[in-house]
Amino acid sequence: MEAPADFGVYVHIPFCRHRCDYCAFATFTDRDDVIPAYLNALATEITRSVECGMPRATSIFVGGGTPTRVPPDSLMHALTGIPRTDDCEFTVECNPDDVTTEMMRVFADGGVNRVSVGVQSMQDHVLTSLGRTHDPANVVRAMTFARDAGLHDINLDIIYGVHGESLDDWRRTVIATLELQPTHVSAYGLTVEAGTPLADDPARHPDDDVQAEMYELVDDLLTAAGMANYEVSNWSVPGHECRHNRVYWSQGDYLGFGSAAHSHRAGRRWWNVRTPERFIEAIGEGRSAESAGETLDADARRIEGLQLSLRTTAGVPVESFDADDLMMMNDLLSVDGGRARLTRAGRLLANEVALRLK
Ligand SMILES: C[S@@+](CC[C@H](N)C(=O)[O-])C[C@H]1O[C@@H](n2cnc3c(N)ncnc32)[C@H](O)[C@@H]1O
Ligand code: SF4
DSSP states (O other): OOOOOOOEEEEOOOOOOOTTOOSSSOBBSGGGGGHHHHHHHHHHHHHHHHHHHHHEEEEEEEEOOOGGOOOOHHHHHHHTTTTTTEEEEEEEEEEEEEEEEEEEHHHHHHHHOOEEEEOOOSOOOHHHTTTTTOOOHHHHHHHHHHHHTTTTTTEEEEOOOTTTTHHHHHHHHHHHHHHTSSSEEEEEEEEOTSSSGGGGGGGGGGHHHHHHHHHHHHHHHHHTTOEEEEEEEEEEEEEEOHHHHHHHHHTOOOEEEEEEEEETTTTTTEEOOOOHHHHHHHHTOOOOEEEEEEEOHHHHHHHHHHHHHTTTTTTGGGGGGOHHHHHHHHTEEEETEEEEOOOHHHHHTHHHHHHOOO
C-alpha cells in the first residue's frame, strides 16, 4: 500500500525580545503580556482542527518570531494535541541566547527531534551590524545543550552580504559553522524587505556581486565538508534534508496555526489574522482566525510548482523550457534524463531562469 502523502504543520510564535532591522516577519516586541492567552488560543485552534479530522502531521515546524521566547513547558503543552506520525520531523526554531539545558530537555520530552538555530554570523562585528544581540559563544553552548538532550538533528541559519562583512568574515563564519557539525545549513543572502529600517538605509544594502561571491564560497566550503546542496539556499548531510520544507516545495498540504500562519490544502491557501490580539479574540469568540484566502487556477498552480521544483535538485521536466531558451541558458541549466536542473551558476540566477518557464 502506498504511504499517505506528507502533511506539514506550521506553528507561529509572534514574539521577539528585539526587532532586527532587516526583518519583515509578523512578530512583536511589546506584547509579552498576551503570551499565556496566545498559547491557550493556539491549543484551542489545534483542538478544533483535530475535531474536523486533520491528518497526522509528518512534520511540525515551530517558527517565528522567537519560539524560545515563551516558556518551553507551556509551548509543549499547547502543541500536545497535534496528531503526528511516529516518524514525524518536529523542529523548533531557537534563538541561541535563550537556549538552556532544561529547555532542550522539555523540547525533547515533548517529541521535538530537530532544532534550527538562528546563528546568522559567527563574527561579533557582523552581528552588531545586523543588530543582533547574541554572542557567538552562545551558539556553541546552545549546540552542546541540544546534544546533551539527545537533539542531534540541528540546522544552523546563516546570513551573508551584511554591511561591513568581508569575504574573509564570511569564510570565518562558514568555517566556524562547520566546526559545530550541524546536519543542515540554511544560508540566506540578506534581502532588503520593504518597510524595514534597512530598506530606508541604502548605504547598508547588500551588493549583488559580493553576495554572488559569498554564495560560491559557502557552497564550496559546505560541499567540501560532505554536505550537499538540495535547494538553492539549503545544504544537508545526506539523509538530513528538511522534510517540512519539502512539503512547501512540492506544493503539499499543510496547516498553519497562530497569528499570520499560512495554510494550504488541495490548491486553496489561506492565512490567519496578523496580530496576536486579533488571533486571541477570534479564537476566543469561537470564530476562525482566517483573514483571507485564494485558490490558484490550474495554470498558476502548475507554474508555481515548476518554480519551486526548479530551485531544488529535482529540477523540472525539460519541456518546461523552450528549446531556444535551453540553448541560450546552457551554462545555467544542465539537462539529464529528461529533467533540467540549475547548475551552480544557474542557482545564482534562479529567479531570472524561472522567468523562462512555460
Ligand atoms: C524570521 S527568523 C525566525 C528565527 C529567529 N527569530 C531568528 O531570527 O533567528 C528565520 C530566519 O529568517 C532569516 N531572515 C529573516 N529576515 C531575513 C532577511 N531580510 N534576509 C535574509 N534572511 C532573513 C534569518 O536567517 C532567520 O534565521
Ligand atoms: S529576525 Fe528573528 S529575532 Fe529578529 S525580529 Fe525577525 S523573527 Fe525576531
